[in-house]
Amino acid sequence: MNALCSLTLNNLEGALERVLGVIRFRGFRVVGMHASSMRGDSALQIQLELAGTRSVTHLTKHLAKLYEVLSVQSQGAEQGVGGSI
Amino acid sequence: MNGAHFVVKTLERLGVDTVFGYPGGAIMPLYDALVEARFRHILVRHEQGAALAADAYARASGKVGVCLATSGPGATNLVTGLANAYLDSVPVLAITGQVPTVLMGTDAFQEVDVLGITMPIVKHSFLPRTLEDLAWMLPEAYELAQNGRPGPVVLDLPKDLTQAIMPDISAGPRLVPQPNPVHPSSLRRAKQLFLEAKRPLAYIGGGVGIAQSETNLVNWLEHTGLPAVTTLKGIGSIPGTHPQCLGMLGMHGTKAANYAVQDCDLLIALGARFDDRATGKLKEFAPLAKVIHVDLDPAEIGKLRGAHVAYSGSFESFFEACSQPPAIDAWQKQCALWKSSNPWRYDAPGEGIYAPRLLHKLSEATRANAIVTCDVGQHQMWVAQHMNFNSPRQHLSSSGLGTMGYGVPAAIGAQFAHPDRPVICVSGDGSFMMNVQELATISRYKLPIKILLLDNQSLGLVRQWQELFFNGRFSEIDLSDNPDFVQVAESFGIPAMRFESADQEDLLVDLIRHKSGPLLIHALIDPKANVWPLVPPGAANHQMMEGVTT
Ligand SMILES: Cc1ncc(C[n+]2csc(CCOP(=O)(O)OP(=O)(O)O)c2C)c(N)n1
Numbered sequence: 001m002n003a004l005c006s007l008t009l010n011n012l013e014g015a016l017e018r019v020l021g022v023i024r025f026r027g028f029r030v031v032g033m034h035a036s037s038m039r040g041d042s043a044l045q046i047q048l049e050l051a052g053t054r055s056v057t058h059l060t061k062h063l064a065k066l067y068e069v070l071s072v073q074s075q076g077a078e079q080g081v082g083g084s085i
Numbered sequence: 086m087n088g089a090h091f092v093v094k095t096l097e098r099l100g101v102d103t104v105f106g107y108p109g110g111a112i113m114p115l116y117d118a119l120v121e122a123r124f125r126h127i128l129v130r131h132e133q134g135a136a137l138a139a140d141a142y143a144r145a146s147g148k149v150g151v152c153l154a155t156s157g158p159g160a161t162n163l164v165t166g167l168a169n170a171y172l173d174s175v176p177v178l179a180i181t182g183q184v185p186t187v188l189m190g191t192d193a194f195q196e197v198d199v200l201g202i203t204m205p206i207v208k209h210s211f212l213p214r215t216l217e218d219l220a221w222m223l224p225e226a227y228e229l230a231q232n233g234r235p236g237p238v239v240l241d242l243p244k245d246l247t248q249a250i251m252p253d254i255s256a257g258p259r260l261v262p263q264p265n266p267v268h269p270s271s272l273r274r275a276k277q278l279f280l281e282a283k284r285p286l287a288y289i290g291g292g293v294g295i296a297q298s299e300t301n302l303v304n305w306l307e308h309t310g311l312p313a314v315t316t317l318k319g320i321g322s323i324p325g326t327h328p329q330c331l332g333m334l335g336m337h338g339t340k341a342a343n344y345a346v347q348d349c350d351l352l353i354a355l356g357a358r359f360d361d362r363a364t365g366k367l368k369e370f371a372p373l374a375k376v377i378h379v380d381l382d383p384a385e386i387g388k389l390r391g392a393h394v395a396y397s398g399s400f401e402s403f404f405e406a407c408s409q410p411p412a413i414d415a416w417q418k419q420c421a422l423w424k425s426s427n428p429w430r431y432d433a434p435g436e437g438i439y440a441p442r443l444l445h446k447l448s449e450a451t452r453a454n455a456i457v458t459c460d461v462g463q464h465q466m467w468v469a470q471h472m473n474f475n476s477p478r479q480h481l482s483s484s485g486l487g488t489m490g491y492g493v494p495a496a497i498g499a500q501f502a503h504p505d506r507p508v509i510c511v512s513g514d515g516s517f518m519m520n521v522q523e524l525a526t527i528s529r530y531k532l533p534i535k536i537l538l539l540d541n542q543s544l545g546l547v548r549q550w551q552e553l554f555f556n557g558r559f560s561e562i563d564l565s566d567n568p569d570f571v572q573v574a575e576s577f578g579i580p581a582m583r584f585e586s587a588d589q590e591d592l593l594v595d596l597i598r599h600k601s602g603p604l605l606i607h608a609l610i611d612p613k614a615n616v617w618p619l620v621p622p623g624a625a626n627h628q629m630m631e632g633v634t635t
Contacts, residue, residue, distance in 0.1 A: 013212050061384035067209040
């Protein structure tokens with residue numbers, strides 16, 4: 001099930017690596033990616049297409065917790081174990 | 086002032102009074118600056134000991150625990166301790182030396198990618214490349230560790246920065262803790278569910294203690310009359326002896342707690358995360374219940390079990406919204422009946438020391454006043470079951486990671502946090518050997534820690550699982566060739582005694598309470614003793630197995 005995820009990052013050392021690590025650990029694969037610099041090169045805007053069967057909401061909440069993440073929005077079918085009722 | 090002095094001064098300014106660490110090449114300038122520091126440095130004997138002691142210091146004191154290590158092997162030795170703090174949400178700041186910036190990325194001597202290695206087990210990691218970076222990253226790292234949901238933060242510090250002269254840089258704005266948002270609509274829905282419930286139950290996790298909300302929790306429980314169960318980390322948030330406390334739920338939980346969870350119609354999860362050890366078979370966990378989930382971290386909500394009401398505000402605002410006592414007399418009676426009809430039994434036959442009884446006696450004798458640290462295994466579960474605690478900061482147990490070797494360094498951290506309180510480490514013969522070198526730290530600093538080593542000559546919890554779930558095929562659990570633990574302790578300058586019979590249990594408890602200075606009690610227990618009850622893997626919580634006590 002593919003999901004779209006759009007992030008704005010404070011482009012600190014390791015920021016993208018950290019985002020990708022969370023995506024892998026929370027059960028998704030990157031199948032498409034577009035990134036561009038913002039505000040000189042201090043911020044990074046990324047659109048990701050993700051494949052995975054876990055909860056996109058759950059992934060999004062974890063991405064939002066990252067220190068460098070300024071904003072994150074995702075859309076995709078909800079497949080997770082949990083979710084709000 | 087060089088960068089190293091700046092680090093020391095900043096830690097002083099932040100109120101740090103104790104750091105645990107071990108020196109080496111890349112962090113030598115910082116160790117040089119430590120000579121003049123106004124806080125104390127505790128030299129451990131392995132960096133894992135430093136990280137775990139810092140973790141326990143933080144848990145016991147409610148402050149940030151700080152540890153130091155050099156680059157390469159020093160930093161990699163911290164990893165288990167950082168993961169331990171991460172999974173239990175403990176505020177720890179780890180400062181690691183790194184090779185000079187010009188050598189970074191060249192596979193220099195003792196260079197490893199600390200930022201990369203620790204990334205998934207820290208809340209965040211900082212790598213200052215300039216002194217300007219260092220000026221804001223250090224205070225930020227410290228604040229971040231304790232801000233919101235706490236956790237470990239790494240500052241990987243290149244050696245050249247610590248040697249360079251620090252220009253006059255202002256430290257920049259401090260991280261301002263965000264107040265918890267209040268969502269009135271969630272609270273309205275929570276209140277409605279609360280008033281409709283006939284069988285509500287509070288499910289208390291470690292988050293309550295982290296938020297230091299346990300007094301308000303108990304007031305709320307007493308006001309509303311709700312029965313409560315706790316997770317391993319929630320133990321102590323409501324005193325174990327409180328009439329409304331049904332005990333720990335889950336795999337080695339009490340029958341009363343597990344029955345109540347299975348039968349409740351409203352489960353109020355307070356700072357709990359539906360861990361698999363607590364829930365058993367998730368699909369059959371609290372099958373009749375609607376769920377209100379209160380947690381500061383929105384990522385915990387709905388992760389494993391959907392919530393009818395999710396609330397990421399403070400516990401206090403939730404308590405206030407749900408303060409009208411519901412009419413639940415029949416349910417309260419039922420819970421009390423489950424509790425009274427399933428008491429722990431301490432009448433084990435046999436002449437040997439019975440660990441549950443011994444721990445219960447110890448708990449009664451100390452009137453739940455001691456700080457108890459545990460290692461991991463059967464003894465850890467017996468502590469959780471048979472000892473009572475009045476505060477979560479008294480029961481220091483590696484819950485999320487289950488780190489064998491936690492107990493002894495944790496006792497060191499706890500004793501430094503509370504020099505005047507009794508600290509007892511309950512360990513197993515397997516776990517004890519994992520950080521046995523820290524006996525030297527106990528000895529060096531003359532810490533009056535009492536170690537109760539429950540020796541079943543095996544990796545007991547693994548042996549129990551092999552007996553029950555692998556048809557009794559025992560594989561690599563035998564520790565009958567353990568060293569002589571009394572001699573081991575004595576060789577570190579720690580008095581030690583061996584006990585093996587039931588009629589010595591009272592004497593042993595007396596020694597732990599009254600002997601001054603450090604002491605190791607080597608208690609031989611039945612190698613075949615198991616932890617009961619037990620929810621088998623894949624089973625629902627009410628399907629507990631109960632074995633025979635020999
Ligand atoms: C570092 C580490 N390695 C392995 C394990 C797996 N493990 C869990 S309990 C246990 C046995 C513990 O033995 P001991 O400390 O003697 O305690 P007992 O169960 O006998 O009380 C093992 C090996 C672990 N939790 N931590």
